[in-house]
Amino acid sequence: MQTNLKVIGDTKKSFVTGNEAVTWAALAAGAEMMFGYPITPQNEVMHYWTRLAPKYGRGFLQTEDEISAGFTVCGAVQAGTKAFTATAGPGNVLMQEPFGMAEAMRLPLFAVIQQRGGPSSGTVIYSQQEVTLTTYGGNGEGHRIVYSTATHQEIYDYTIKGFNVAWKYRFPTFLLGDGYQAKMREPLEMYDPQERGIEIVPTYPLIGLDGHIGENREPQHLCNIYSLEEELYEVVMRFAEEYESISPELVEYREEQCDDADIIILSHGVVSRAADDAVKALRAQGIKAGSFRPITLRPFPQAQLREAIAKSGAKKILIAESAYGQLDRLTKQEIYGETIKIENLFKPGVGIIDYDIVSKVKSIL
Amino acid sequence: MITPAVPKSWYLPSKPHKFCPGCGHGIVLKALGETIDELEIQDNTIFGCDIGCSLLSWDFFACDSTQTHHGRTTPVMVGIKRARPELITIGYMGDGGGYSIGSQHLLNAAVRNEKVTLILVNNTNYGMTGGQMAPTTLPGQKTETTPYGRDPELTGYPTRGPEFLAELTPDSAYIARATVSKYKQLKRFLRNALRNQIEGNGFSFVEVLSTCPTNWRTNAQQTWRFLEDEMEPYFPVGELKSPFGKGGDK
Numbered sequence A: 001m002q003t004n005l006k007v008i009g010d011t012k013k014s015f016v017t018g019n020e021a022v023t024w025a026a027l028a029a030g031a032e033m034m035f036g037y038p039i040t041p042q043n044e045v046m047h048y049w050t051r052l053a054p055k056y057g058r059g060f061l062q063t064e065d066e067i068s069a070g071f072t073v074c075g076a077v078q079a080g081t082k083a084f085t086a087t088a089g090p091g092n093v094l095m096q097e098p099f100g101m102a103e104a105m106r107l108p109l110f111a112v113i114q115q116r117g118g119p120s121s122g123t124v125i126y127s128q129q130e131v132t133l134t135t136y137g138g139n140g141e142g143h144r145i146v147y148s149t150a151t152h153q154e155i156y157d158y159t160i161k162g163f164n165v166a167w168k169y170r171f172p173t174f175l176l177g178d179g180y181q182a183k184m185r186e187p188l189e190m191y192d193p194q195e196r197g198i199e200i201v202p203t204y205p206l207i208g209l210d211g212h213i214g215e216n217r218e219p220q221h222l223c224n225i226y227s228l229e230e231e232l233y234e235v236v237m238r239f240a241e242e243y244e245s246i247s248p249e250l251v252e253y254r255e256e257q258c259d260d261a262d263i264i265i266l267s268h269g270v271v272s273r274a275a276d277d278a279v280k281a282l283r284a285q286g287i288k289a290g291s292f293r294p295i296t297l298r299p300f301p302q303a304q305l306r307e308a309i310a311k312s313g314a315k316k317i318l319i320a321e322s323a324y325g326q327l328d329r330l331t332k333q334e335i336y337g338e339t340i341k342i343e344n345l346f347k348p349g350v351g352i353i354d355y356d357i358v359s360k361v362k363s364i365l
Numbered sequence B: 001m002i003t004p005a006v007p008k009s010w011y012l013p014s015k016p017h018k019f020c021p022g023c024g025h026g027i028v029l030k031a032l033g034e035t036i037d038e039l040e041i042q043d044n045t046i047f048g049c050d051i052g053c054s055l056l057s058w059d060f061f062a063c064d065s066t067q068t069h070h071g072r073t074t075p076v077m078v079g080i081k082r083a084r085p086e087l088i089t090i091g092y093m094g095d096g097g098g099y100s101i102g103s104q105h106l107l108n109a110a111v112r113n114e115k116v117t118l119i120l121v122n123n124t125n126y127g128m129t130g131g132q133m134a135p136t137t138l139p140g141q142k143t144e145t146t147p148y149g150r151d152p153e154l155t156g157y158p159t160r161g162p163e164f165l166a167e168l169t170p171d172s173a174y175i176a177r178a179t180v181s182k183y184k185q186l187k188r189f190l191r192n193a194l195r196n197q198i199e200g201n202g203f204s205f206v207e208v209l210s211t212c213p214t215n216w217r218t219n220a221q222q223t224w225r226f227l228e229d230e231m232e233p234y235f236p237v238g239e240l241k242s243p244f245g246k247g248g249d250k
């Protein structure tokens, strides 16, 4: 497909929704096809895409459901096309099947998840309840890369990065946002990745190769089901090793004032903004708080979190999330063996502001 | 010793193939291989197989091939075709994969007139999982999940796929039902179904009535009798829709 890579000329300031930021970033990253199925709060990714894509020679298909959207992306990327999808909630559930195939066949699939409330149809508004599903939703033990964003700038940056990482390492890659980020407007600097020195990782086909079979090339046979236990074991172990070896390059996190913190507030996504504000407020009141935020939920920055605990000598961690303990479970599994006391502030499907965190910290210190 | 002619598009390291003796899949794939050769499309064909006994064909051809999930071959082929329209995409699936778990994909691909060629093998049961009822199981037919025979009062009547797809598609689509008992006709239908995609006309679909002696628990004679005397009357063979006119390019 012929795509016009130059989408953003000069860097420009804009005031847009997160869904719009996804679309512009996908265009700027050279995404060629989107496959999607309507679900709130992701719809506007499709709405913007369908308006803009034809201007840049990009394609779109509204599929019959999310299963199909996921599998058409799998097909398109096998054919060497930079394709993606976006979904939420029950759509994320349906997409776990194609995401699993992408894990098994190491397909460079990129998907944006805008979390909504659950279980079931829940709310169409907001939550952080799709952490477990997005990080570990497949059957068996596949590998994926999950970025949890907190600002529109990050949505833009990590959409570009997400495509690159997917095509560089060939692990399915996810941008985990939420309904607030999807629908809110905020300032964003849109730029052309190449102008910033960001290489766009080239795509390549796994099937539909050039040449003549039997003369100058072999036929490609992609497979995802094995006859023997040992065959599968070899595949899973090889993928696990590869994933572990690249994890140090992938891990991203941010910490604020953890050096001397008595309490570390652990959060991800938009809640980390409230956590940073809470740190400021608490420090102003003489309470030594710090915050730690995994940007990659998978791979999880476990060594970095352990280091933050060690160097600060903090006595407590407060895990704050708009879910009933998904980041909490993930973290406990990752930092097994640490003896620091872990407290929680769980507000499933409900927003968290700095005040909530400040009050909670005061009640437990 | 006479060596049987082998289609050029067959992948020899995977032969002999893995289907049960007397299975119809091998006949369909032989006809398909010969057709790929005749149309000279081996280099740019993508063969995609479903999970079902069709998965055993994942390395059957010396064509670029991909394996999907049960019922999901249609969207994978649609994705490939939408991404690279110059490729010839052939989806290969069973009656369970196509008419049951993947039916909404099949139906919607047909409605959108997706320019893919789909071949569905109707063996009136779920072969790979040990012979359960399929949407195509005949009234009264015994399967592992209809041990007393399929009762249409409880489970409805067998799906006639080409008939419903013909209703949904525009005139540029190609819809046919073939049978492994009529090899020349099977090849002609497969050829038309591929020609229709090559010419960029529209959706192409061939259901092939096939045999499953393993799960039917039939000997050679009974197998052929079931195919010709039980299945063919219920599932009429022929072209239901063809842009190439009645009889097509013989």
Ligand SMILES: Cc1ncc(C[n+]2csc(CCOP(=O)(O)OP(=O)(O)O)c2C)c(N)n1
Residues within 6 Å of the ligand: B051, B052, B053, B054, B069, B070, B093, B094, B095, B096, B097, B098, B121, B123, B125, B126, B127, B128, B129, B134
């Ligand atoms: C989601 C899912 N459900 C169930 C299965 C189990 N399964 C594998 S093959 C098959 C039936 C295949 O029957 P059919 O499509 O008719 O093909 P056949 O084996 O008869 O050629 C089933 C149910 C699966 N692989 N995936």
Ligand code: SF4
Residues within 6 Å of the ligand: B018, B019, B020, B022, B023, B024, B025, B053, B123, B127, B128, B211, B212, B213, B214, B215
């Ligand atoms: S179980 Fe039936 S369909 Fe499957 S390979 Fe054997 S005979 Fe063929």
Ligand SMILES: [Mg+2]
Residues within 6 Å of the ligand: B052, B094, B095, B096, B121, B122, B123, B124, B125, B126, B127, B134
């Ligand atoms: Mg079957």
